[in-house]
Amino acid sequence: MSRDFYQQEILPFAGIIIKICRAYTDTESDFEDYYQEVCLQIWRSRAQFRGSSEWSTFIYRITLNVCLTLFRKDKKKKVERAFPENLNLETSNDAFQNEDVQMLYSAIKQLKDVDRVLILLYLEDKSYKEIGEVLNLNANNVGVRVKRIKERLKKIIDGKLN
Template identity: 30%
Template sequence: MKSNQEEFLKMLSAYQSIIHKVNQIYFRSKADKEENFQEVVCQLWRSFPTFRNKGKPASWIYAVAINTSISKIRKDSRLKFSDNIPDVATVDPYEQQEWDENYQKLINVLYGLNEIDRFVMLLYMEDYSYEEIAEIVGMSSSNIGVKIHRLKAQLQKHFNSNINGSK
């Protein structure tokens, strides 16, 4: 059991930034991010014996983190995402990273997407291939390609309208 714990903690230490990225995309408050982080770690630990050496740890962690996050959102009726999301006023010190203004704007736009689209775009921004995204999400790579193409067009349209509207 000790070696399982050590192996798990080593892997978690190496890949915990994935959980933080997923939390950044799905949750706004520090409390929700911390709560979800703990739940993701718990789910990873529960499923660790079945995962061991059966694929890429990063893909597995993304899948668990996303599924756990979506479950939390669906269970938590007080979390409603709308098109009129206010700007993020401060940087969350929990993340311990400095986010620039464009990144915050992107995050705000991503909040307006449904859970699956947010997840697909997160993986795409992390340079996962269409095939890897398809494997994690459970769709065909051609469907992922179409989805990403449409999402990129939607994001481009949003940013272009904000640029033209601010002149």
């Protein structure tokens, strides 16, 4: 992968890639593996982009598919891990050390796979229409699911669910 491709086509979307990868990993090592695999798959799949949707939608779909595939493989291994407090990636920021954000990610990790991605896209300020395009749902369905997910996250964070 060329440095130019990474800087021009992937780096502008690093935030959502990081959020999705982080939602599916528990260790720094796994996070780095997921992030690297997502970038590699975006590069490998670039010729398949037809322009029928936004480039960002293409990125989200690849990120989601890679993370779900790797997560399911890792889940089969059933290895318990703890997410580190510090993350040493070029694209990381202070949000990784924020206690409230850590609590939110912990709650998000307890959601179903599709619900995780849906709420991450919502937190990325994507419209219901954009989220629907990524997940092949209609905008009304997205709105209903976001509301239900928010309620579930509130219960998880308040300690009413585990």
